[in-house]
Amino acid sequence: MSKIVVCRCEDVTLADLEHSVARGYHDIEEVKRYTGFGTGPCQGKECVAVVACALARLTGAAPATVPPFTSRPPLAPTPLRWFVRDPAAHRFADDRGDDADDGAAPATDEEA
Amino acid sequence: MRAFEGESVAAALFASGTRVLARSLKYHRPRTFFCMSGHCSGCLVRADGVPNLRACQIPCRPGLEIQGQNAYPSPDFDILGAVDFFFAGGMDHHTLMTGSRLLNKVANKVVRQLSGLGTLPGHDDAVAPEVRSIEVDVCVIGAGPAGLAAAAAAARAGAHVLCLDEQLRAGGSLLTDPRHGVAAADAAVRDVHDAGAGLIAGACAIAFYPEDAAGGVLAVAAPDGLLRVRARRWVWASGGYPVNLLFGDNDRPGVMAARGVGRLLVQHRVLAGGRICVVEDPGVAAYAGALAAALHAAGAEVERVAADAVERVRGRSWVKAVQLRTGKKIDCDLVAVAAVPSPASEGPRQHGCAVTLDPPRGGFRVVVDDDGHTTVADVLACGDVTGHLGPDAAAAMGARVGAVAAAEACP
Numbered sequence: 001m002s003k004i005v006v007c008r009c010e011d012v013t014l015a016d017l018e019h020s021v022a023r024g025y026h027d028i029e030e031v032k033r034y035t036g037f038g039t040g041p042c043q044g045k046e047c048v049a050v051v052a053c054a055l056a057r058l059t060g061a062a063p064a065t066v067p068p069f070t071s072r073p074p075l076a077p078t079p080l081r082w083f084v085r086d087p088a089a090h091r092f093a094d095d096r097g098d099d100a101d102d103g104a105a106p107a108t109d110e111e112a
Numbered sequence: 113m114r115a116f117e118g119e120s121v122a123a124a125l126f127a128s129g130t131r132v133l134a135r136s137l138k139y140h141r142p143r144t145f146f147c148m149s150g151h152c153s154g155c156l157v158r159a160d161g162v163p164n165l166r167a168c169q170i171p172c173r174p175g176l177e178i179q180g181q182n183a184y185p186s187p188d189f190d191i192l193g194a195v196d197f198f199f200a201g202g203m204d205h206h207t208l209m210t211g212s213r214l215l216n217k218v219a220n221k222v223v224r225q226l227s228g229l230g231t232l233p234g235h236d237d238a239v240a241p242e243v244r245s246i247e248v249d250v251c252v253i254g255a256g257p258a259g260l261a262a263a264a265a266a267a268r269a270g271a272h273v274l275c276l277d278e279q280l281r282a283g284g285s286l287l288t289d290p291r292h293g294v295a296a297a298d299a300a301v302r303d304v305h306d307a308g309a310g311l312i313a314g315a316c317a318i319a320f321y322p323e324d325a326a327g328g329v330l331a332v333a334a335p336d337g338l339l340r341v342r343a344r345r346w347v348w349a350s351g352g353y354p355v356n357l358l359f360g361d362n363d364r365p366g367v368m369a370a371r372g373v374g375r376l377l378v379q380h381r382v383l384a385g386g387r388i389c390v391v392e393d394p395g396v397a398a399y400a401g402a403l404a405a406a407l408h409a410a411g412a413e414v415e416r417v418a419a420d421a422v423e424r425v426r427g428r429s430w431v432k433a434v435q436l437r438t439g440k441k442i443d444c445d446l447v448a449v450a451a452v453p454s455p456a457s458e459g460p461r462q463h464g465c466a467v468t469l470d471p472p473r474g475g476f477r478v479v480v481d482d483d484g485h486t487t488v489a490d491v492l493a494c495g496d497v498t499g500h501l502g503p504d505a506a507a508a509m510g511a512r513v514g515a516v517a518a519a520e521a522c523p
Binding site: 052056074 | 229
């Protein structure tokens with residue numbers, strides 16, 4: 001028995017999509033949460049259009065009415081250290097507009 | 113292993129005969145090269161103790177240690193591959209072993225041991241990247257035919273331009289297309305330099321933060337550190353992703369994106385198979401035809417079949433044949449899937465641009481007007497990210513949109 005894979009990162013098959021729709025999960029965000037498609041290392045690059053087209057066929061929806069799921073950072077697999085910063089070295093005071101609060105205000109998440 | 117300088121680990125592994133690299137998350141099906149452009153999860157390896165790195169995005173260097181992952185004892189023979197046989201019809205993890213509370217607890221413990229990809233890094237890498245801020249008139253994201261043309265046109269119009277490309281080598285789809293190739297990509301890159309634009313390869317836009325002050329900031333993982341880019345005008349030229357078509361066992365090793373096969377042939381001079389079956393969507397017949405001819409000229413036997421004629425592929429650890437709905441079997445040692453590339457619109461979506469699902473043009477394309485304006489005032493887009501165009505039309509659009517972006521950024 002062969003499998004038709006729509007999302008190779010998470011091993012989600014076309015049969016899984018059909019099962020999801022049959023259980024009442026039609027919306028692409030619901031299907032994402034139910035099957036896990038689009039949640040692997042490629043974050044939907046390979047599958048989101050394929051799944052959206054399949055959902056349009058399975059539910060009879062017009063393609064233009066099917067939205068993608070929300071795109072969130074990072075856009076590509078990224079080591080966590082790219083999101084870490086050394087607060088002593090990089091305060092980004094220029095981005096805050098003014099740094100009058102620096103030192104006086106309690107530490108925020110940004111500075112922690 | 114021998115490799116060329118600057119060559120990707122994936123190309124070097126393929127050329128030296130390595131085939132299966134890892135196993136999949138749930139069914140432990142064999143996984144390996146597919147897109148050769150960093151957009152799938154096929155070629156994840158452990159490199160120098162760091163898990164889950166894309167082999168196609170790692171440049172070869174002396175002494176680099178590469179291991180397969182997610183398999184025991186090895187990716188070629190993995191005992192957990194049995195899961196695939198036991199759940200031949202699929203597995204719904206929501207209802208699996210939920211009948212008894214005790215059984216469910218045990219099942220959870222087992223599954224948590226088995227799930228996940230790779231194992232933790234072998235060493236700490238606590239060094240935070242250098243951070244630099246850059247401000248330009250026009251920032252072009254992507255250096256394929258559209259992005260290179262846009263960057264050159266914007267710079268010639270007098271704008272201060274930065275063009276970013278995530279691949280190890282700039283050129284995008286030109287490097288996967290025998291009608292264009294390395295010489296055409298290098299000429300387009302030279303033109304960008306001659307026009308006075310900045311171009312950084314190996315620089316991946318990892319996020320756009322619109323809430324950041326003064327029009328938002330693009331975070332870019334560049335070879336020498338993190339860039340925080342601000343621009344008066346943004347031009348998304350991120351192209352399209354190679355995707356798969358739907359037929360039985362379409363995830364088998366040896367089923368590769370046609371663009372992956374094209375990149376191996378055109379950029380790396382590696383012929384990926386001896387008997388190649390090209391499975392094609394009619395929307396990309398011109399590319400499929402050009403690739404088939406080039407593969408044949410390089411010495412392979414090539415057969416082209418329409419995607420909707422294919423029932424399934426045969427073979428387990430590597431593809432052996434394509435079986436058609438008619439029952440006919442085409443023996444082969446490689447399947448090149450030519451599907452319409454899916455517009456790489458995640459970045460524009462983070463930027464707030466409207467997209468629409470347009471199946472004949474590959475997926476969620478960015479909505480643009482004739483000048484490349486998206487639905488966000490300072491953001492333009494060109495090339496395949498606006499719906500599949502192909503390299504020539506993408507370059508023409510890029511030149512037009514680059515000039516518009518420059519005129520608006522430097523009135």
